[in-house]
Structures are given as C-alpha cells and as structure tokens.
Amino acid sequence: HGATGPFPEGFLWGVAFAANQVEGGFDEGGKGLSQADVIPFRTARDYVDISALMKASDETIAEAAATPGAAGYPKRSGSDFYHRWEGDVELFAELGLSALRMSIAWSRIFPTGVETEPNEEGLLFYERLFSRLRERGIEPVVTMSHYEMPLHLVTEYGGWTNRAVIGHFERYARTIVTRFRGLVHYWLTFNEINTTVIEPYTGGGVIEREPAPGVDPRQASYQALHHQFVASALAVRLVHELDPDARVGCMLARMAHYPASSDPADVVKAQFDNNLNLFHTDVQVRGRYPGTVRRFWRDQGIDVVMEPGDEALLAEGTVDFLSFSYYMSLVSSVSLEKYGATGGNLFSTIKNPHLPTTEWGWHFDPEGLRYVLDDLWDRYGIPLFIVENGLGATDVLEGSAADAAAGTPDTRAVHDPYRVDYFVQHLRQVREAIADGVELLGYTAWGGLDIVSASTSQMTKRYGVVYVDADDLGNGSYDRIRKDSFFWYQRLVATNGAVL
Ligand code: BG6
Numbered sequence: 001h002g003a004t005g006p007f008p009e010g011f012l013w014g015v016a017f018a019a020n021q022v023e024g025g026f027d028e029g030g031k032g033l034s035q036a037d038v039i040p041f042r043t044a045r046d047y048v049d050i051s052a053l054m055k056a057s058d059e060t061i062a063e064a065a066a067t068p069g070a071a072g073y074p075k076r077s078g079s080d081f082y083h084r085w086e087g088d089v090e091l092f093a094e095l096g097l098s099a100l101r102m103s104i105a106w107s108r109i110f111p112t113g114v115e116t117e118p119n120e121e122g123l124l125f126y127e128r129l130f131s132r133l134r135e136r137g138i139e140p141v142v143t144m145s146h147y148e149m150p151l152h153l154v155t156e157y158g159g160w161t162n163r164a165v166i167g168h169f170e171r172y173a174r175t176i177v178t179r180f181r182g183l184v185h186y187w188l189t190f191n192e193i194n195t196t197v198i199e200p201y202t203g204g205g206v207i208e209r210e211p212a213p214g215v216d217p218r219q220a221s222y223q224a225l226h227h228q229f230v231a232s233a234l235a236v237r238l239v240h241e242l243d244p245d246a247r248v249g250c251m252l253a254r255m256a257h258y259p260a261s262s263d264p265a266d267v268v269k270a271q272f273d274n275n276l277n278l279f280h281t282d283v284q285v286r287g288r289y290p291g292t293v294r295r296f297w298r299d300q301g302i303d304v305v306m307e308p309g310d311e312a313l314l315a316e317g318t319v320d321f322l323s324f325s326y327y328m329s330l331v332s333s334v335s336l337e338k339y340g341a342t343g344g345n346l347f348s349t350i351k352n353p354h355l356p357t358t359e360w361g362w363h364f365d366p367e368g369l370r371y372v373l374d375d376l377w378d379r380y381g382i383p384l385f386i387v388e389n390g391l392g393a394t395d396v397l398e399g400s401a402a403d404a405a406a407g408t409p410d411t412r413a414v415h416d417p418y419r420v421d422y423f424v425q426h427l428r429q430v431r432e433a434i435a436d437g438v439e440l441l442g443y444t445a446w447g448g449l450d451i452v453s454a455s456t457s458q459m460t461k462r463y464g465v466v467y468v469d470a471d472d473l474g475n476g477s478y479d480r481i482r483k484d485s486f487f488w489y490q491r492l493v494a495t496n497g498a499v500l
Contacts, residue, residue, distance in 0.1 A: 006431050007497040012139060012442025014099030015092065015465070016388055018146035018191065020075050020205070021451040023105060025082030030119040032111025033151040035202045036075040041457050041472060074452045074459060079468045080478045081449070085129055088449060091466055091480060093136040096493040100138050101387050101444040103146035103191065106172055113150035113168045118175045126176075130183040141387065141444065142184050143251065144173055144235060146191035147205025147454060159201035160224035161215075163307075166231045173235040174242070181243045186441075188323055188387065189232040192253035193225070194280045200224035205454045218302050226304050229283050233317025249321040249385060250284035252277070254372050260333035260350055270332035278379070281322055285380045287315035321441060322380060325388030326426075329355075329368035360392055360461065366425035373433035373440065383439045386430065390446035391422040392453065392461040397469065397481065414467045414483035423489070427500050445489070449480065465489050 020036035027033075081088060092100055106113065108122030130140050149159060157165055177187070190196075195204030200221040232250065239248040257273040259266040272292070279293045288311070297304060330349035333339060339350040355363045369389070376384055399411030423445065434440055447463025450470075459472050465486040470476035491499045 006500070007434065008440070011440070011496065012099035012141070012385075012444070013493040013496075014097045014101055014138070014141065014442060014444035015095070015448025016101035016141075016444035016446050017081075017448055017451050018103045018143065018148070018454070019105035019108075020078070020103075020146065020148040021454060022078045022081040022102075022449060024076065024078035024080045026076040026078075028082065029108060029121045029125055030111060031105065031122060032107040032113075034105060034107040034148040035151055035154050036148050036205060037073060038151060039075055039205075039457055040072050041074050074457045074472065074474060077470075077474045079449050079451050079459075079470070082125075084478070084480075086132070087480065088466075089129070089132050089136060089138070091482075092133075092138055092448065095465070095486065095490050097138050098493075099141050099186075099442055099444055100133055100448070101141040101143070101188075103143035103148065104176055105148050106145055107148065107150040109175060110150060110168070110172055112152035113165075113172070114152065116171075118172075118179075123175075123179055127179065127183070130180060134183060139186065140184050141186040141188065141385075141442075142176075142180075143188040143191050144176065145169070145189070145203065147195075147203065149202055154202055160196060160203055160227050161200050161220050163227055166227055166234070169231045170234045170238070173231075173238050177235075177238050177242050177246075181246075185246050186385075187235075187239050187246060187248040188251045189235045189248065189284075189319075190228055191251050192325060193228060193232070193251060193284070194253055194255075194277060196225045196228055197221045203228065216302075218300055222297065222302050222304050225280075226306065226310070229314060230310055232284060233313045236317040236319055237313075247320040249323045250281060250319045251387060252281050252322070252324045254324040254326055254376070256329045256368055256372050256375070257332040258329055258352065260331050260339060263334075265334045266332060269334050273330070273332045281376075281380065283314060284319050285322055285382060287318045289314075319382070321383040321385055322376060323385035323387040324372070324376070325446070326369050326372055326386060327389065328363040329365045329371075330363075358391060359394060360456075362392075364422070364425075366429045369426050370429035370433045370436075373430065373438045374436055377433075377436075377438040383441050385441040386443045388444070388446040389426055390463045391419050392463050393418060394460060395450075395462045395467060395483065397467060401477070401479070412467075412469075412479075412481045414481060416483050416485050419465070419483070419485040420488045423485070423492070424500060427492070427497065431497060431500060 020034060026037045104126055109118050111119055133140050153159060153165055192204060236248050239246050255277045257270040259270040275292045279290050282290045331352050333350060352363055355365050358364055373384060395414045395416055398413050401412060402408060402410040430443060449466045450459060450462040450464040450468040452459055453461040459470050465483050467481040467483050469479040
C-alpha cells in the first residue's frame with residue numbers, strides 16, 4: 001500500500017482472530033480438545049463450572065465431544081476457517097492487508113499438551129497457511145496461546161495454577177518457533193495475559209466459576225499469573241535465541257480507568273486500578289514486579305511462590321514490543337454504590353455518563369484509545385501494536401443467494417455504516433497519537449471474518465468486515481459475504497489511512 005497517508009511507511013494494516021473462535025475442525029487433523037471446545041452456547045456471561053470440568057475425566061469429556069453436531073458448542077465449528085482458509089486468505093489479499101493476527105491452537109500441535117513429539121498434521125496446517133500468507137504479502141502476527149489450552153492440562157493439572165504447565169508450554173513454544181522460523185516475524189506470547197487474574201486455570205475465555213473448593217481465588221490467580229509470566233519470559237528468550245530476525249511482544253487487554261469524579265480519593269483509586277492493569281506490562285516490558293503490586297499482595301495476604309531464578313528470568317525475557325486490545329474504558333470510584341453499572345468483556349464497570357454504549361453495553365470511547373496510546377508510549381517507550389479493536393454488532397443480511405435454476409444473481413449484502421463509523425472514530429484518534437510521536441507498528445481490526453464471540457459464544461455478535469452466513473446454533477451455508485465495511489477497509493488500507 002501507499003505511504004502517502006498519515007500513517008508511517010510500512011505500517012501493518014490487518015485483521016485479527018483466534019484459532020478457537022474461527023477454525024472449527026475441532027477434532028480433525030489429530031487435534032486434541034481445548035478448553036474452548038467445552039464451552040457451551042450462552043448468550044450472556046454465564047459461568048462454566050471449572051471445578052466440575054476439573055473433576056471430569058478425559059474419557060467423559062471425549063464422549064461428550066463425540067456427540068454429533070457442534071450446535072451446543074459453537075467454538076467447535078467456529079467460522080469453518082479450518083476448511084475454508086484458502087478462500088479466506090484470498091479475501092484478505094483482496095482487502096490489501098499487510099498483516100493477519102491469528103493464533104495457533106496449542107492442541108493441534110500437542111493434543112493433550114503433554115506429548116513429547118508434536119502432531120505433524122497440525123504443524124503442516126499452519127505451515128501451509130503461513131506460506132500462503134507470505135506469498136500474498138501478508139505478515140502473520142501469531143499469538144502462541146489465545147484462550148485455547150489443551151483441555152487435559154486444565155482437567156489433570158489445574159491449568160496455570162500448576163507450575164508443571166510451564167515446561168509443557170515451553171516445549172510447545174520451542175516447537176513452533178523452530179518450525180516457523182523465517183515464516184513468522186512477529187510473535188505474541190499470551191493473549192490478554194491480564195485475564196488470568198479472573199481465570200487462573202485456563203488463562204481466559206472460559207469465564208470460570210469459583211476455583212476448586214478450599215482454594216483462595218486471589219492466591220490461585222496471582223500464582224497462575226506468575227507461572228504465565230515465567231512461561232512468557234522463556235518464550236521470549238526462545239524467540240531471541242532461535243530466530244534473531246523475529247520480534248516478540250506481550251499482549252494486554254488495556255483497561256484504562258478514569259476517576260468517576262475529581263475527588264482525589266477517586267483519582268487515586270483510578271490510578272491504583274490502572275496500575276493493577278498495567279503491572280502486567282510492567283513485568284513483561286520492564287522485567288520486574290512493581291512495588292504497588294507487591295504491596296497489594298501483602299495487604300491481601302497473597303503469597304506468590306517464586307523459585308530461585310524466576311526473577312532473573314523475568315528481567316531477561318523482556319519483550320520487543322507491546323501489543324494490546326482496546327475496546328472500552330472503565331470508571332473507578334471509592335463509592336461504587338453511587339453509580340450504576342454497565343457491561344464489559346472482562347469486567348463490568350460504572351457507567352460513564354459522557355459515553356454512549358454499544359448494543360452489548362460496552363463503552364464507546366474512541367478518545368480513550370489516544371489516551372491509552374500516549375500513556376503506554378510515555379510509560380514504556382517501546383513500539384506499540386493495536387492487535388484488537390472493533391465493534392460487535394447485530395448485522396442484517398439482505399438480498400438472496402444466486403439461484404442457478406431461477407437464473408437469479410447473488411444479491412446478498414450487509415450495510416453496516418455503524419462499523420465504518422466505529423473504525424473512523426477510533427482510527428482518527430490513532431492518527432492523533434501518531435502525530436504525538438507514538439511509535440505504532442500496526443492496527444489489526446478484531447474479527448475480519450465474523451467469528452464466535454469469546455465471552456458469549458454468539459456468532460450473531462458480529463465483528464467482521466466479511467459476513468459469515470451462520471447463526472448461533474451453527475446453521476447456515478458459512479458463505480462469506482463482503483459487508484459495506486469491507487470496501488471501506490480496503491480503501492483505508494490502499495490509502496494508508498488517507499480516507500479518514
Ligand atoms: C478480547 C479477546 O477480549 O475480546 C477476543 O481477546 C474476543 O478473543 C474479543 O473475541 C471480543 O470479545 P467478545 O466477547 O465480544 O468476543
């Protein structure tokens with residue numbers, strides 16, 4: 001694309017998704033079950049009973065998974081990318097993209113997580129995909145783990161609460177970094193690492209109910225998180241050792257907190273809440289836990305067990321860039337009861353009277369993205385990458401498919417000016433941040449294709465610029481239909497942002 005627009009030369013324009021939400025083919029190609037495959041359909045943030053899951057044996061789970069039809073478990077069919085990826089890559093090429101952020105399903109490579117040898121068929125799937133992307137001039141930006149841990153590691157090990165999982169992850173990371181050397185230049189370790197604080201067993205995307213009885217949830221959370229920090233630092237070190245041409249980043253769900261009022265107590269509370277979100281990147285960028293978090297642990301009676309060498313490893317395994325998702329801002333106050341609540345993808349929050357909300361009740365706050373970019377750049381001074389931003393909305397498919405017998409053409413279309421508006425508003429703020437001097441590697445819009453929602457498992461919460469003709473129960477042709485926003489995004493990329 002041209003370098004004439006307001007975005008830097010070589011800026012990576014892309015779309016983003018995760019294997020567990022897009023691929024389907026959950027039991028094909030030697031893939032094992034992942035946590036995502038056992039999440040039933042739910043329209044709200046219903047909890048998954050993690051203790052029941054941990055008590056269930058692999059056999060019971062495998063039996064349930066063999067039940068015909070993926071309807072009750074939408075992530076088992078996703079958007080059928082596993083079977084349609086070649087056509088989808090052509091759509092991304094038609095969009096003119098220079099990047100695709102995606103993830104590898106860990107359980108395609110190590111079906112239970114504990115095998116010593118990888119599943120060659122899984123490796124081949126990604127190798128062919130990455131090669132094709134490169135042929136089309138699209139840089140794969142690859143998350144090693146995005147809410148899709150092998151289920152066996154959750155049920156038999158207790159997921160990230162168990163230190164032994166680090167070694168299994170390290171073997172997986174070594175396998176993929178070695179195999180895809182030269183094909184992948186941008187790695188991310190864990191998606192939204194801060195979700196582990198609320199989902200210590202799986203690392204996110206499940207919405208866990210209480211952990212096992214008798215376990216202190218906060219203790220479990222911070223211990224699990226420490227294990228993930230160590231695993232991430234090991235992966236960073238591996239990338240640096242095995243492929244010096246590749247760059248590796250961390251990934252945070254950035255939740256900017258605004259004070260509800262100018263009451264200094266609210267301001268300090270917002271600062272604390274921001275620190276509790278940013279300490280994840282403090283660890284991964286600066287290589288050490290900040291004092292505020294150590295104090296928080298002390299105040300809460302949380303005792304994180306670290307092994308000798310852990311802290312040195314954290315200091316050594318710092319990232320080359322910081323990537324993050326941005327969907328909304330939150331509001332903090334010391335007197336919560338004064339305010340009403342609204343929704344969010346990870347945490348619900350006080351309603352901000354200055355902001356509209358989306359259909360799903362998430363604050364719509366484009367300026368917050370500029371605030372976040374400027375703030376992260378000031379705090380860390382390393383390149384940033386927006387790897388998720390987008391609007392989940394209900395779309396209406398108009399027209400009808402071609403009917404050869406009746407000789408009618410395909411008139412299907414989706415008019416989604418609201419999605420274009422979302423991108424315009426947010427990207428204008430990104431442009432401002434770049435003008436402020438922020439070094440930004442790229443922007444990958446969440447979805448690209450419509451995919452199964454992480455929090456609600458709905459297909460009808462649509463993020464894509466390409467419509468996928470399937471409903472929440474997996475009925476439909478799975479045909480791909482370019483939405484109006486597709487053609488707008490194509491112009492955005494072609495002009496390097498000059499259309500904004
Ligand atoms: C992020 C996740 O939290 O938000 C994605 O990394 C997710 O996996 C996205 O899809 C949007 O959330 P949701 O719940 O609307 O799919």
